[in-house]
Amino acid sequence: NAGVTQTPKFQVLKTGQSMTLQCAQDMNHEYMSWYRQDPGMGLRLIHYSVGAGITDQGEVPNGYNVSRSTTEDFPLRLLSAAPSQTSVYFCASSPGLAGVSLWSFGPGTRLTVL
Amino acid sequence: TQLLEQSPQFLSIQEGENLTVYCNSSSVFSSLQWYRQEPGEGPVLLVTVVTGGEVKKLKRLTFQFGDARKDSSLHITAAQPGDTGLYLCAASSGTYKYIFGTGTRLKVLA
Numbered sequence: 001n002a003g004v005t006q007t008p009k010f011q012v013l014k015t016g017q018s019m020t021l022q023c024a025q026d027m028n029h030e031y032m033s034w035y036r037q038d039p040g041m042g043l044r045l046i047h048y049s050v051g052a053g054i055t056d057q058g059e060v061p062n063g064y065n066v067s068r069s070t071t072e073d074f075p076l077r078l079l080s081a082a083p084s085q086t087s088v089y090f091c092a093s094s095p096g097l098a099g100v101s102l103w104s105f106g107p108g109t110r111l112t113v114l
Numbered sequence: 115t116q117l118l119e120q121s122p123q124f125l126s127i128q129e130g131e132n133l134t135v136y137c138n139s140s141s142v143f144s145s146l147q148w149y150r151q152e153p154g155e156g157p158v159l160l161v162t163v164v165t166g167g168e169v170k171k172l173k174r175l176t177f178q179f180g181d182a183r184k185d186s187s188l189h190i191t192a193a194q195p196g197d198t199g200l201y202l203c204a205a206s207s208g209t210y211k212y213i214f215g216t217g218t219r220l221k222v223l224a
Contacts, residue, residue, distance in 0.1 A: 004156075031210045042118075042202060043157070043214040050210055058211070090156050094210065100145045100164060101210045105156030 001026050004106035006091050012112045013081040021076040021109050023091030030096030032074040033058070033103070034066065036087040043090065049074055050096070081113045117141075118203055118215035126221045130192050135218040137203035138185045144207055146179055146186045151200040151217075193222045 007022045025032065030051050035043040035058075045058030049068040063085060065077040074093075078085060089109045094101035121136050137146070145164045149157035161170050163179035163186065170177045174197075176189040190197055203215040 033210075033212075035214070040216060042120075042216040043204075045211065045213065048211060056211075059213070092156070097209075099209055100162055101206070101212065102162065103147075103157075103159060103204075103212070105158070107154075107156055 003027065004091055004093050004104050006089075006106035006109050008109060009107070010110050012114065013078075014114050015081060015083060017081050019078055019081065021078075021089055021091075021111070023074045023076065023106060024072050025074075025091075025093040025104070026072065027093060027095070027104070028071060029093035029104075030071070031094040031101055032068065033092045033094075034064070034074070034076045035090045035092065036060065036085075037090060037108075038087050046076065046089075078111075083113045085111065086113045087111060118205055118213060120201075120203060120215040120218050122218060123216070124219050124221075126223065127193055129194055129222055129224050132189070132191050133193055133220070134187055134189045135201055135220070136185065136187050137205075137215050139205065140184065141205075141207065142183050143205040144183070144209075146183075146203060146205040147212070148177055148186070148188055149202040149204060151202060152198075157200075157202055190220075193220075195222045195224050198222050 033048040034046040047066040049055045091106045092103040148160045151157040166183045168179045174191045204212045206212045
């Protein structure tokens with residue numbers, strides 16, 4: 001199993017550009033989440049999904065869209081990039097267990113917005 | 115807004131020393147997890163605790179969930195350079211919406 005894969009690994013955007021960060025998992029996990037990690041702020045939850053066709057907002061959803069058309073894929077779309085979105089983005093997946101999630105994280109995408 | 119505070123923020127110790135890091139909140143959680151993250155990689159899950167007062171051991175690492183399920187500690191015995199990394203706690207009051215603490219950056223010197 002490849003686990004959780006993310007592409008691209010690095011990306012530089014100009015303010016106002018849009019792009020999609022890709023995330024895929026091959027473990028048949030029901031739950032998937034997107035986090036951003038900024039220095040001194042830990043990981044903050046952007047959006048999450050509890051199954052295909054079901055998504056919800058996390059702590060910092062503004063400026064980001066998600067969709068989950070398949071169990072495997074959970075792309076994160078930046079609609080109009082801003083310098084405040086410069087960060088490292090992590091995708092994670094978990095089996096749908098009762099009462100607890102066991103998150104497996106991808107290697108991250110380092111995004112710089114100029 | 116639920117917050118998880120970790121202390122200390124930074125810790126630099128000699129190989130062989132013991133250490134404890136803390137994760138505190140004013141909220142009650144149904145589960146709490148500890149992760150370790152190395153530079154350029156995603157966090158890796160170390161342990162999950164769900165019962166107040168629960169203690170789990172993973173080799174030289176001991177994890178404890180507070181009786182009131184608001185806090186947790188991670189104790190490392192005889193630290194080794196391989197323990198170097200960023201230690202993150204994460205907690206949820208449900209099943210799948212986890213919040214993370216700001217982390218403790220540990221450096222173990224040989």
